[in-house]
Amino acid sequence: xxxxxxxxxxVVALLTLAPVLALPTARAAVSYVVxxxxxxxxxxxxLDVFLKTLYDAEVYLIVPSKEFYEALSPxxxxxxxxxxxxxxxxxxxxxxxxxxxLTGIYTDLLIIPxxxxxxxADEVDAVISYLKTxxxxxxxxxxxxxxxxxxxxxxxxxxxxxxxxxxxxxYLSVADPISNCGADYRVVALxxxxxxxxxxxxxxxxxxxxxxxxxxxxxxxTDTFEKLTDxxxxxxxxxxxxxxxxxxxxxxxxxxxxxxxxEIGSVGxxxxxxxxxxxxxxxxxxILSSETPIGGYQPMITAQYYLVYLDGPRFVRNLVLWxxxxxxxxxYVAQVGATLGTYRTEIEKLAEALTAVQNSIKSxxxxxxxxxxxxxxxxxxxxxxxxxxxQQISRVDGRIDSLSRDLDRVSGDVKALGSDLSAxxxxxxxxxxxxxxxxxxxxxxWVKK
Numbered sequence: 001x002x003x004x005x006x007x008x009x010x011v012v013a014l015l016t017l018a019p020v021l022a023l024p025t026a027r028a029a030v031s032y033v034v035x036x037x038x039x040x041x042x043x044x045x046x047l048d049v050f051l052k053t054l055y056d057a058e059v060y061l062i063v064p065s066k067e068f069y070e071a072l073s074p075x076x077x078x079x080x081x082x083x084x085x086x087x088x089x090x091x092x093x094x095x096x097x098x099x100x101x102l103t104g105i106y107t108d109l110l111i112i113p114x115x116x117x118x119x120x121a122d123e124v125d126a127v128i129s130y131l132k133t134x135x136x137x138x139x140x141x142x143x144x145x146x147x148x149x150x151x152x153x154x155x156x157x158x159x160x161x162x163x164x165x166x167x168x169x170x171y172l173s174v175a176d177p178i179s180n181c182g183a184d185y186r187v188v189a190l191x192x193x194x195x196x197x198x199x200x201x202x203x204x205x206x207x208x209x210x211x212x213x214x215x216x217x218x219x220x221x222t223d224t225f226e227k228l229t230d231x232x233x234x235x236x237x238x239x240x241x242x243x244x245x246x247x248x249x250x251x252x253x254x255x256x257x258x259x260x261x262x263e264i265g266s267v268g269x270x271x272x273x274x275x276x277x278x279x280x281x282x283x284x285x286x287i288l289s290s291e292t293p294i295g296g297y298q299p300m301i302t303a304q305y306y307l308v309y310l311d312g313p314r315f316v317r318n319l320v321l322w323x324x325x326x327x328x329x330x331x332y333v334a335q336v337g338a339t340l341g342t343y344r345t346e347i348e349k350l351a352e353a354l355t356a357v358q359n360s361i362k363s364x365x366x367x368x369x370x371x372x373x374x375x376x377x378x379x380x381x382x383x384x385x386x387x388x389x390x391q392q393i394s395r396v397d398g399r400i401d402s403l404s405r406d407l408d409r410v411s412g413d414v415k416a417l418g419s420d421l422s423a424x425x426x427x428x429x430x431x432x433x434x435x436x437x438x439x440x441x442x443x444x445x446w447v448k449k
Contacts, residue, residue, distance in 0.1 A: 031056055031057050031058050031326075032056075032057050032058070032108045032109070032324050032325075032326040033057070033058045033059075033060065033105060033106050033107050033108045033109075033324075034054060034057050034058070034059045034060070034107075034108065034109045034111065034320060034324065035059075035060050035061075035062060035102065035105070035107045035109070035110050035111070036050075036059060036060070036061050036062070036111050036113070036294070037062050037088060037110065037111065037112045037113070037115075038061055038062060038063050038064070038068070039062050039063060039064045039086065039087045039088065039091075040087075040112070040115035040116065040117040040118075040119060041115060041116035041117040042113050042114055042115060042116065042292075042294075042295045043114075043294075043295035043296060044072065044076065044294065044295060045294065045295055045296065045297075045298070045299055046293070046294045046295070046299035046301045046302065047072075047076050047294045047295070048073065048075045048076050048079060049301050049303070049313060050293065050294050050301055050316065051076065051079035051080055052079060053301065053313045053316060053317045054317065054320060056328065057081075057320070057324075057326075058081040058082075059079075059080055059081050060080070060081055060082050060083060060084060060105065061080050061082075061083040061084070062083070062084050062085075062086060062087065062088065062091050063083055063084070063085055064085070064086075064087070065085060066085060066094055069083050069085070069094075084100060084105075086099075087120070087123055088102070088110075088112075088119065088123035088126050088127055089101075089120065089122040089123045089125070089126040090126070101126060101129070101130070102126060102127070102129075102130035102134070102136075103129065103130050103133045103134055106134075107130060107134060107136050108134070108136045108137065108324040108325065108326065109136055109137040109138070109139065109320060109323050109324040110127065110130065110136065110137070110138050110139070111138075111139045111141075111293070111294075111320075112138075112139070112140045112141065112159075113139075113141045113292040113293060113294050113295045113296075113299075114141045114142065114143055114152055114291075114292035114295050114296050115152065115155055115156065115159075116148070116151070116152060116155075117155075118155050118158075119155065119158075119159045124159060124162045124163065127163060128163055128164075128281075131163070131278070131281035131282075131284045131286075132280075132281055132282070134282075134284075135281055135282030135283065135284045136284060136324070136325075137284060137285045137286070137287070137322075137323030137324050137325070138163075138284065138285070138286045138287065138323075139287040139289070139293070139319070139320075139323060140156055140159065140160065140286075140287065140288050140289075141156075141288075141289045141290075141291065141292035141293060141296075141300075142156040142157075142169045142213055142288065142289070142290055142291075142292075143169075143211070143212075143213060143290070143291065143292070143296070144172070144173035144174070144211045144212055144213040144253065144290065144291075145171050145172055145173050145213065145252065145253050145254045145257070145259075146173055146185075146211050146253040146254065147253075147254070149173075149211070149213070149253075149254070150171055150254050150256055150257050153169045153170075153171055153213060153257075154257070156168075156169055156288075157169060157218075160218070160286075160288060161218055161220075163286070164278070164280060165218070165276055165278065165286050165288070166217055166218050166219075166220075166235075166238065166276060167215055167216075167217065167218070167228070167238065167274050167276050167286070167288045168215070168216050168217070168218045168225060168288070169213045169214070169215060169216065169288070169290055170213065170214050170215075170216040170225055170259050170260055170261045170262050171254075171257040171258060171259050171260065172213065172214055172250055172251065172252055172259040172262055172264070173185070173211065173212065173213060173214070173250070173251050173252070173253050174187060174209070174212050174213065174214050174244050174248050174249070174250060174251070174270050174272065174290070175187065175248075175249050175251050176188070176244055176245055176247050176248050176249065177247055177249065178245060178247040179206075179244070179245035179247060179248075181208065181305045181306040181308045182306040182308075184249075185210070185211045186208065186210055186211075186298075186305065186306065187208070187209040187210070187211075187212055187244060187248070187272075188206050188207070188208065188209075188245070188308065188310070189206070189207055189208075189209040189212070189242045189243065189244055189245075189272050189273075190205065190206060190242065190243050190244070190245055191204045191205055191206070191207060191241065191242055191311070191315055192240075192241075192242070192243050193239065193240075193241045194239055194240070197239055197241065197322070198337050199318070199322075199330045199333040199334040199337050200241055200315075200318045200319065200322060200330075201318075202314070202318055202330065202333045203311060203314040203318075204311040204314045204315035204318055205311055206310055206311055207242065207300055207302075207310055207311055207312050207315050208291075208298060208299075208300060208302045208305050208310050208312055209242070209244075209272055209290065209291040209300065210291060210296065210297055210298040210299075210302075210305075211291070211297065212272055212290040212291040213272075213290035213291070214250065214262055214270045214271065214272065214290055215228055215240075215270075215271040215272060215273075215274045215288055215290055216228055216260065216261040216262070217230070217231045217235075217238075217261070224260065225260040225261040226261050227261045227262060228240070228261075228271045228274065229271070237276055237277045237278070237279070238274060238275070238276050238277075239274065239275045239276075239277070240271040240273075240274050241273045241274065241275060241287075241319070242271075242272045242273035242289070242315075243269045243270065243271060243272060244268075244269055244270045244272060245269065246267075246268060246269050247267065248267065248268060248269055248270045249265070249266070249267050250262045250263060250264055250265065250266045250267075250270065251264065251265075252264050272289065272290045272291070273287065273288075273289040273290070273319075274287070274288050274289075275287045275288075275323075276288075285322065285323040285325075287319065287323055293316045293319075299312075300312050300315070300316060301313055301316045318330060
């Protein structure tokens with residue numbers, strides 16, 4: 001083959017491969033891949049902040065048309081890694097016309113923020129395929145029942161149930177008269193993850209949930225909704241990450257579809273951002289939030305609202321890092337947390353031991369107090385007995401004195417009696433002598449006769 005022909009073949013081959021080489025293949029790049037769905041009527045408010053927050057990610061947008069993309073702000077277009085045109089089932093690279101799937105672009109996290117158009121069956125299948133194949137994360141955001149929010153809730157719930165999740169949104173709203181940004185529907189929610197996910201609260205304590213709904217539990221056995229708080233103790237796969245404050249109140253703004261799990265007017269802490277670990281999808285993290293991180297009237301990623309400072313950017317980043325499994329700086333936060341957890345466990349053990357010692361001391365003090373009381377009682381009893389004994393001795397002494405005096409009197413009487421007896425004996429002897437003489441004379445007279 002001539003050199004010219006060889007060069008020609010190479011040029012043709014390179015021209016053929018050029019579109020492929022130009023495609024945005026995520027793993028050929030340097031970071032984790034986040035895909036944001038904008039093909040279902042979503043807004044883009046806060047998307048620029050979102051893109052800046054994920055400075056180390058490749059973030060791709062799925063848009064419904066080139067015109068939609070062109071209407072985005074220059075900042076968003078500059079910050080996004082790229083975009084595709086289509087829907088969740090199939091989308092095209094506008095530069096090459098080549099079709100891709102979520103798995104094909106190596107998605108680590110798919111975010112569907114507050115859809116206002118239904119998610120078709122083939123899109124559901126595509127998401128399930130992505131979850132099964134990649135085991136990547138999924139974040140679906142809904143709304144409250146205010147205005148058209150009930151339609152969003154319905155579409156979100158249909159989607160969540162279709163992929164086999166047990167976390168859904170009730171057809172209600174949460175208001176908070178205390179923890180808010182100037183109005184009870186501008187809820188300031190609290191980042192309170194379970195102990196094993198404490199790192200999600202790194203730098204994030206309060207976030208905006210503007211007109212939020214409330215997360216419920218879907219029971220497929222009964223095909224109905226239940227309070228999520230009623231099942232948490234028996235479901236290790238479900239993690240509540242964000243709660244309302246204790247002043248959260250369930251309200252109904254639209255009665256077209258009535259609430260199912262929660263009672264209108266009930267007050268307390270209600271789940272607002274919840275994750276479910278799904279073993280059927282390689283333990284993929286599926287997140288459901290009752291407000292949206294981007295888009296909507298005022299998104300979760302907000303950092304300040306009505307002069308209230310919030311932790312929206314930090315929290316959204318934390319959640320993305322965890323759900324995508326990239327973790328980033330959270331790895332070190334988690335390690336520190338684990339170390340602190342070990343120290344906390346040891347401290348708790350020491351505190352328990354100290355409490356036990358304190359209880360023992362209290363028990364000994366109580367015993368000493370009881371013993372002291374017994375000693376005082378015994379002392380009092382002894383003193384009382386001594387007094388009684390002294391009284392008895394005094395009485396005995398008196399008795400002895402009395403007996404002694406009686407004895408002296410008896411002794412005198414005995415002596416007097418003795419003198420009387422002596423006198424009586426002398427008279428008796430004289431009488432006996434006279435009687436004897438008389439008897440003798442009588443005998444002599446009788447003999448003479």
